[in-house]
Amino acid sequence: MLFKNANAITGRGIVKTDVLVKDGKIARIEKGLFCENTVDLGGNYLAPGFVDIHGHGGYGYDYMDNTAEAFENILRFQSDNGITSAVASTVTAPIEIIEKTIETARLAMKKKGDRARLLGVHLEGPYLSVKNRGAHAEAYLRVPENDDHGYILDNADVVKNVTVSPELAGAAELTEKLVGKGITVSLGHDDAILPEILPVVKAGATNLTHIYCAMSGVVMKDNKRYVGLREYGLIDDNLTAEVIADNHHMTPELVKMVYKCKGAERTCLVSDCLRAGGMKRDGRLYSLGKEGDENPQKFKVADGVAVLEDGSRYAGSIQPISQMLKNIVFDAGIPLAEAIKTVSSTPAKIVKADDKIGSIEVGKLADFCVLDKDLNVLNTVIEGKIIKKKEIKQ
Template sequence: MEQYDLKIINARIIVENDILDGASLYVAGGKIALIDKVDHAANQVLDTGGNYLSPGFIDIHVHGGAGYDFMDNTLEAYLEIAKLHARYGTTAFTPTTLSCEHESLMRTLELYEQAEPLNTDGARFLGMHIEGPYFSMEQRGAQDPRFIRLPDPAEYKVILDRSSIVKRWSAAPELDGAIEFGKYLKDKGVLGSIAHTDAIYEDVVEAYTNGFTHMTHFYSCMSGVSRRNAFRYAGVVEAGYLIDDMTVEIIADGRHLPPALLKLVYKIKGADKIALVTDAMRAAGMPPGESVLGRLDDGLKVIIEDGVAKLPDRTAFAGSVATAIDLVKNMVQLAEVPLTDAIIMMTATPARIMKAYDSMGSIATGKLADLVIFDDDFNLSTTIIGGKVVYADLKD
């Protein structure tokens, strides 16, 4: 008789489009080995106390947390950010850059490669997400204008030819050279994502056919309907809705998008085309007060209050401090989305977007045993990565 490493009992197991009661989940060799109502032996037993057992959360847009940012360019930053987000249910994520000079970006990529084998207690790295520097100046948001520039083959080819860790790149598709850039991303198997853009619908349609199949923080820093030379044009937001297979990500912190827009995106796109992302900066998991967006030495000073980062004059948001469990809770409580769909948007859909669904994103035999346990009030008690408990709330 097979002896399993871990048995998780007394759980409401969330599988895609359903919740299973009365079954136990068994882990062997870091993977889900069995889901069965028949009892089997295991070396360790974890009783959830009747709480939900969900696939681990997958966050495909993370800048920082725990007081660190990936642009700090330290190993400590990579490892501490991974640990922080694991505490809130993230089991895999894409470290994300900001617009910066070329040398700083190359250093960030080097540190990813150094940090990955050392990351034993935090969320898995899914590959690097480069956000910028090929953006519209008009839609730059909190991106540093000193570093915004046009797509440069001499730069992006060097980056992509040197390293296979870049899995996603966000850019504005209307810029000179952006379509050629999208084609190169597609040839390299890198996800092209539309971001910080003043494009019109026709620009997006062309971009979509040339590699830009995803939209970064939908609604934020992108054009909607505009009037140009007396004529009205559909923008990026409308294109996101009209192109059926375009995937989008939303910062469901309840601040960047109000409940009405969360409901609208869900109603039109559906759970299988929406990824929930934190877009978290260094202040995620930290108390309110002053912080810095980007690098500590020359980043943008911000204020953390009302559950979001703001510019010092409070005229605009300057980053998210959300965590993954917050996003799931908000979609259920604010957007009135069924729990199973909220979980799909935090697990299966981002896994498919990043072409990782074969190994993660749902509870199924043979997949990685990346799991989270939370209660009806979305209090997260346990995070498991590869069958190993990396976070447990030990409160009685």
């Protein structure tokens, strides 16, 4: 198949070109190509398919509902919004439930369909600080030193990323074990000061779970001033930073600051989207994590963001990556070709999938997102196949 008259957004900028796809991969990128099966893009943008490495749900489902139906619907919500590859995020829960989610994910990873590809799982919890647990249930938080981690290490084919709070006992040892298995370690939901952060970075942590959200910052302790993860994260070039760019968790000014420090190569937009993503705003209460849990955290949707039932804090976002891309281009003023890296090549690199996805280059999978000049998603293309959007039932 040939995608003709594209404004292709490549690592080297925006180029007017044609893109030829063969066997699901990008075969040629040049002007004046011919193929019987041609789609004329009429000058619309051909961006790499978006990669969302931190999302919890959509279309009313959460990955932790633990059903094939939930996974299929969430991945469809993702592809309807231009995402071609996704990582499923868990929330803090009993280990048996996390293990079940890993199993459900393993099955979904093997399946292909008219929806985003599942790359694996991101464990958000149980190794989080009590203070900055955010919407995670305190009763299920754990300390790395007290666990054998077998449920993660034995599932390294599925688990791609684990969030760890660096000040917890055993955090550096756990980090070393996970990194040894090829799993990315992301720091966040923490209450750490610099002397606690450095050993975990040395042990191999490379990413920050949603910078500025549920993250330590500069404090006075024993008459001494210490920086926290927010400040250290901005200055260490070995660390990438996830950004929930929904204009609520992160205002355009905060996005600009992170971008100024980290650049597009180290800034990664994440949806952190909950089950309310893609649903009508009708004031109803949703559960965080598994539906039907005995003691779930409840949240509601308020003015473009999810908040806990009592309104005391944000529970997560309800915006897909495609809306966040608009926010950082139109509100934070980040140039489009750079902004695209934060939703494609950078997230792909963080979960070590950049050999196959994340940019428009010959040999990579033909995953694209077709955008108009206002950055509305017109089409999602996975391995050269145009994915039909779901009829939204509301």
